[in-house]
Amino acid sequence: MHTFLVVLQNTPGWAWLILAYLVYSGVKRTRPHVKSPVQIILPSAIFLALIFAKLAQEHFAEPALAGIAAGAILAVIFVSSIRPARDTYRQADGRLVLAGEYHSLALMMTLFCVNYANAVGSAMAxxxxxxxxxxFGYSLVNGFCTFYMASRSLAHMRATSGAAV
Structure with missing residues (x-):
């Protein structure tokens, strides 16, 4: 218990701010909402940039490449099978109406927790x-979550005009 408290106390404040923003952003997405194409693509682009930065930090090691590749393949298969953008419609002004969903919250929390645990582990062991x-393990999770979000964003961008349900 003492180690756990020491870890929490030594976590920089900006990490808690990022966590708070991710929770806020994820909870907002649980309700139907309207987004511009930039608002849909930007988070995925940021997470893709972060995953490639992490890959560079790992010096493009084979386990990292294999984990990200496996996660990306699984994510694309998963997105193709569940079709998360099936209730997305494009308005006349080009903005998209998205149904509420919990995937974003779960994915962002998973990404935060895996990377937080990796950072703590890197410092301690x-x-x-x-x-x-x-x-390989954390690269697989990062690859899956990041490419799931990116694939889902692309699926939303292909939405056609229509009335939201």
Whole structure:
């Protein structure tokens, strides 16, 4: 318990601000909402940039590449099968009406938790978090969540005109 409290106390304030923003953003998406194409693509672009920065930080190691690739493939298959944009409609002004969903909240919390745990682990046990299995594991989760969001964003962008349900 003591270690847990030390970790929480030594977490920088900006990490808690990011967590608060991700929770706020995810909760907002649980209700139907209207977004511009930029508002749909921008979060995915940011997460894609972060995943490629993380990949560069790992020096493009094979476990990281394999994990991200496997996560990306699984995400595309998953998005193709559940069709998350089936209730998305494009308005006359080009903005998109999206149904409320919990995927975003779950994905953003998963990304935050995995990367937070990896950062803490890197500080406390660098050999363990640097192992091939650990690198593959968090790369798989990061790849899945990031490419799920990106694939879903592209699916929303293909929405046609119509009336929202």
């Amino acid at each position: 660098p050999l363990a978090t640097g192992s091939a299995v650990a690198v």
